[in-house]
Amino acid sequence: KTGLFTYDSGFLSTASCKSKVTFIDGDKGELLYRGYPIEQLAENCNFLEVTYLLKNGELPNAKQKTDFERTIKNHTMVHEQLAKFFSGFRRDAHPMAVMTGVVGALSAFYHDAMDFSDAEHRNVSFNRLVAKLPTIVAMAYKYNTGAPFMYPDNELDYTANFMRMMFGNPCEKYVPNPVLVRALDTIFTLHADHEQNASTSTVRLAGSSGANPFACIAAGIACLWGPAHGGANEACLQMLEEIGDVSRVPEFIARAKDKNDSFKLMGFGHRVYKNFDPRATLMRKVCNEVLTELGLQNDRLFKLAMELERIALEDPYFVEKKLYPNVDFYSGIVQKAIGIPTEMFTCIFALARTVGWMTQWEEMITDPEYKIGRPRQLYIGAAKRDVVPLAQRG
Ligand code: SDX
DSSP, rough: OOEEEEEEEEEEEOOOOOOOOOEOOOOTTTTTTEEEHHHHHHOOOHHHHHHHHHHHSSSOOHHHHHHHHHHHHTTTTTEEEEEEEEEESSSOHHHHHHHHHHHHHHHHGGGGGGGGSSSSHHHHHHHHHHHHHHHHHHHHHHHHHOOOOOOOOOSOOHHHHHHHHHHHHBBOOOOOOOOHHHHHHHHHHHHHOOOSHHHHHHHHHHTTTTTTTTHHHHHHHHHTTTTTTHHHHHHHHHEEEEESSSSGGHHHOOOOOOOTTOOOOOBBBSSOSSSHHHHHHHHHHHHHHHHHHHHHHHOOOHHHHHHHHHHHHHHHHHHHHHBBBOOOHHHHHHHHTTTTOOGHHHHHHHHHHHHHHHHHHHHHHHTTTTOOOOOOOOSOOOOOOOOGGGGGGO
């Protein structure tokens, strides 16, 4: 049973936990946030509306949406001391290493003043993280490139503001392309939450000890970095670059099927989906829109990815094992087209998933049944034995 945690006899053990946030039907390829199909949310809402929905359980009305956007804008800046934190990293440090450190460091700025049994303190922490993650991700990118940090411009909406902090500079006005803004905003929505995946379970487990949410989100970022999880979009693009040409697709399909080869088709397969990941279908549509907007319809990697998908989906191995493209298969191509460098892909994932992590942390911490996580084990080590004095050890 692919269970995770339950509140069985006051302890977390590996089973499955209760949640009202996200529902996945892996066989149907269905994903619901608070009961709404991801396809309808991606089509009709922006990321902050979806953030409001995940956090509060209902979509905002017009006034609630405006008020929430204003609240988030009030928290987009980071403490000037935090900006100095970046200078401790080498310029070529992986941005996910920087994110793990800097987001964890937020604990040093806010933790002491917070009582997380107080709903308003939890609310402020949620808003601070949702508002500051774009600023921190953009700062990690600017630090990596040696360019100056950009302050938020609260005249712009959430995602346009992020793009300006990423791609703008102090010397000229940055006018974000609305098609690219909408595409990136949708990518945020598609990554916002996904039930009890590895990084969300990490955040829940860390939070169950009473650790502050900033430290818990840093733990989630660390877990997400793995190539089997959030690092797959970066790994998928590297795989497509390595394949290089459609003529080499059969070679890599054969490697993916070879039990003696550790190679996995990046962006394919899923612990839960045994059908299309609905996010992959939406991501392919977003990818098409962006490439068309940019006149890149013949993008080499996109064509290679579609051919790889076609061949894999016709291959008996992938059909029998129910391996389909997942959210990471197209996300790297579209992010690269938007101008986001490969090493930043998982940072983008973390930016969006912070909403789901914080929502699930809040759900766990306010559950009257929750206790500190303590998964049990099946001991398969040495039977009980006596210590032999050093002089008698052979
Ligand atoms: C994410 O949990 C989440 O929700 C995560 C996520 C989220 O939003 O938080 O959806 C984000 O992490 C998506 C997954 C991104 N990772 C990748 O794309 C990396 C490539 N995928 C594989 O590493 C793999 O598919 C996993 C790790 C995602 C799932 O692996 P499992 O649990 O082994 O999948 P499975 O049980 O369905 O596998 C069935 C068989 C196994 O072989 P057998 O043991 O039956 O011989 O298929 C094999 C697997 O080894 N297999 C693959 C494969 N994925 C599974 N073979 C080749 N290529 C692949 N990609």
